[in-house]
Amino acid sequence: LYRNVEDLPTCLDSTRVSLPEKGYINASWLYDQTKFIRQYILTQAPMDSTVEDFWKMCFEHNAMAIVVLCDTKENGQDVSADFW
Numbered sequence: 001l002y003r004n005v006e007d008l009p010t011c012l013d014s015t016r017v018s019l020p021e022k023g024y025i026n027a028s029w030l031y032d033q034t035k036f037i038r039q040y041i042l043t044q045a046p047m048d049s050t051v052e053d054f055w056k057m058c059f060e061h062n063a064m065a066i067v068v069l070c071d072t073k074e075n076g077q078d079v080s081a082d083f084w
Contacts, residue, residue: 017041017057025053045070045080054083
């Protein structure tokens with residue numbers, strides 16, 4: 001099962017968000033200035049094959065908000081799954 005969008009870098013093991021069942025999602029923790037408190041999760045927009053993993057990650061890590069900083073379509077083509 002492919003879990004990364006092509007041409008995007010993968011996350012570092014040291015900041016990677018883990019999923020107990022699957023073990024991997026292309027997502028990284030962003031820490032506060034003390035480097036001890038995980039405050040945000042940065043991730044790619046989910047693909048059809050990772051929508052379920054995306055929502056599991058949100059629920060398991062108690063995400064309080066989701067901010068989308070990209071378009072879901074480029075040149076009339078879907079570039080991510082509809083996940084909302």
